[in-house]
Amino acid sequence: MRLSRYFLPVLKETPAEAQIVSHRYMLRAGMIKQASAGIYTWLPLGFKVLKNIENIVHEEQARAGHIPMLMPTIQSAELWKESGRYDDYGQEMLRITDRHDRDMLYGPTNEEQITDVFRSNVSSYKDLPLTLYQVQWKFRDEIRPRFGVMRGREFFMKDGYNFDLTKEDALHAYNRHLVSYLRTYERMGLQAIPMRADGGPIGGDYTHEFLVLAETGESEVFYDSQITDLKFGDREIDYDNVEQCQAVLEEFTSRYARTDETHDEAIFNEVPEERRRSARGIEVGQIFYFGTKYSEAMGATVQGPDGAKVPVHMGSHGIGVSRLLGAIIEASHDDKGIIWPEGVTPFHCGIVNLKQGDAEADEACEAIYKSLTALGLEPLYDDRNERAGGKFATMDLIGLPWRITVGPRGLKNGVVELTSRRTGESEELPPEQAIARIA
Numbered sequence: 001m002r003l004s005r006y007f008l009p010v011l012k013e014t015p016a017e018a019q020i021v022s023h024r025y026m027l028r029a030g031m032i033k034q035a036s037a038g039i040y041t042w043l044p045l046g047f048k049v050l051k052n053i054e055n056i057v058h059e060e061q062a063r064a065g066h067i068p069m070l071m072p073t074i075q076s077a078e079l080w081k082e083s084g085r086y087d088d089y090g091q092e093m094l095r096i097t098d099r100h101d102r103d104m105l106y107g108p109t110n111e112e113q114i115t116d117v118f119r120s121n122v123s124s125y126k127d128l129p130l131t132l133y134q135v136q137w138k139f140r141d142e143i144r145p146r147f148g149v150m151r152g153r154e155f156f157m158k159d160g161y162n163f164d165l166t167k168e169d170a171l172h173a174y175n176r177h178l179v180s181y182l183r184t185y186e187r188m189g190l191q192a193i194p195m196r197a198d199g200g201p202i203g204g205d206y207t208h209e210f211l212v213l214a215e216t217g218e219s220e221v222f223y224d225s226q227i228t229d230l231k232f233g234d235r236e237i238d239y240d241n242v243e244q245c246q247a248v249l250e251e252f253t254s255r256y257a258r259t260d261e262t263h264d265e266a267i268f269n270e271v272p273e274e275r276r277r278s279a280r281g282i283e284v285g286q287i288f289y290f291g292t293k294y295s296e297a298m299g300a301t302v303q304g305p306d307g308a309k310v311p312v313h314m315g316s317h318g319i320g321v322s323r324l325l326g327a328i329i330e331a332s333h334d335d336k337g338i339i340w341p342e343g344v345t346p347f348h349c350g351i352v353n354l355k356q357g358d359a360e361a362d363e364a365c366e367a368i369y370k371s372l373t374a375l376g377l378e379p380l381y382d383d384r385n386e387r388a389g390g391k392f393a394t395m396d397l398i399g400l401p402w403r404i405t406v407g408p409r410g411l412k413n414g415v416v417e418l419t420s421r422r423t424g425e426s427e428e429l430p431p432e433q434a435i436a437r438i439a
């Protein structure tokens with residue numbers, strides 16, 4: 001992409017309404033624009049990162065054997081009356097009446113809708129196990145939308161639902177989700193710690209929230225510092241292997257790690273004092289096993305091997321896709337701007353031409369642009385007639401992992417400058433070597 005043809009409405013001033021750094025940088029970098037309280041337009045740069053995050057979610061769900069689909073955002077209230085949640089959900093649910101006076105709502109989550117799909121189409125245990133998911137917009141009329149996309153009213157969420165014959169099978173599905181989420185967050189450059197959470201209105205003992213530690217997080221968390229040494233890494237995993245998935249769950253959840261809702265001072269005090277931590281965290285996902293709560297209420301049954309009809313065991317599993325942009329920036333930035341992890345960056349490399357219009361510099365930039373593109377990388381070429389200082393400031397703000405700076409002086413010696421956004425270190429190299437370093 002050439003910056004002269006792109007749409008990157010960078011702000012010079014720091015927007016006064018933004019209280020935390022991720023919100024400030026997302027506004028300043030021209031990633032989002034507030035449309036109304038808690039509702040955002042995703043400008044091209046923000047949209048690109050949002051899609052990168054969504055793609056990682058899809059890839060990891062596919063690896064786990066989960067099946068993508070798409071449900072509507074507007075739902076009929078009927079299903080929610082069946083489950084009993086229409087009255088329970090309260091004011092966070094945006095209720096809508098259509099022209100025929102039918103009660104509708106903008107979905108805050110989809111347990112009812114997916115259970116309806118299931119009961120209409122599945123009647124035998126032979127079709128199980130089944131895990132369906134979507135990445136779709138949700139609406140919750142949050143009492144205090146704030147921190148930009150972190151607590152929006154409209155937000156993008158991956159929500160997945162497993163259907164199993166037995167509790168044991170459903171717990172394997174739970175473990176599969178835990179493993180796939182660990183991989184998902186790590187690919188985004190994040191450490192998200194599974195913490196024992198509260199079932200809330202959904203209920204049940206089996207639920208973990210995934211938290212990214214950050215001072216600006218809204219959750220209070222307590223954990224054994226050993227947990228931060230755990231890494232999933234690139235180990236091989238067979239998602240059908242029950243013992244293997246169970247072992248990962250045990251490895252990642254055996255140490256003390258709880259949100260304030262489940263925190264237990266007495267148990268926490270058994271952790272050696274020097275390892276006890278209390279901190280703040282951002283909830284970027286949650287997994288649940290809730291048994292037959294919805295299947296019983298809504299008649300989602302299958303015929304078991306013995307011919308008897310039984311309600312299916314279910315769980316639901318969510319990732320806050322749009323919140324993740326904020327969480328990643330909170331975890332990875334400096335005073336100049338965002339520092340994107342390689343896995344989610346909107347462009348792989350910035351090219352800064354120090355002297356636009358200089359035949360040699362222009363030609364060298366074009367050649368670098370072509371080489372990077374041919375390697376399957378996406379460069380952002382700042383080909384505007386601007387001062388070098390302004391170009392550098394923009395590149396630092398939008399946080400691409402690499403910058404190649406091209407100017408007549410370097411070219412005389414056959415070199416360009418390669419700068420790492422994360423370390424800030426620069427090196428002079430022949431263009432081919434700079435390209436090889438990035439690829």
Ligand code: ATP
Pocket residue numbers: 109140142149150151152153154155156157283284285286318319320321322323
């Ligand atoms: P929170 O405790 O932050 O209100 P939640 O527990 O109500 O979140 P879930 O129902 O578990 O949310 O939804 C799954 C994920 O969706 C959350 O882990 C979070 O990452 C994301 N999410 C929830 N509410 C919002 C919101 N208002 N804005 C952005 N993302 C959200």
Ligand code: MG
Pocket residue numbers: none
């Ligand atoms: Mg909530």
Ligand code: MG
Pocket residue numbers: 283
């Ligand atoms: Mg929560």
Ligand code: MG
Pocket residue numbers: 209283285286
């Ligand atoms: Mg939650």
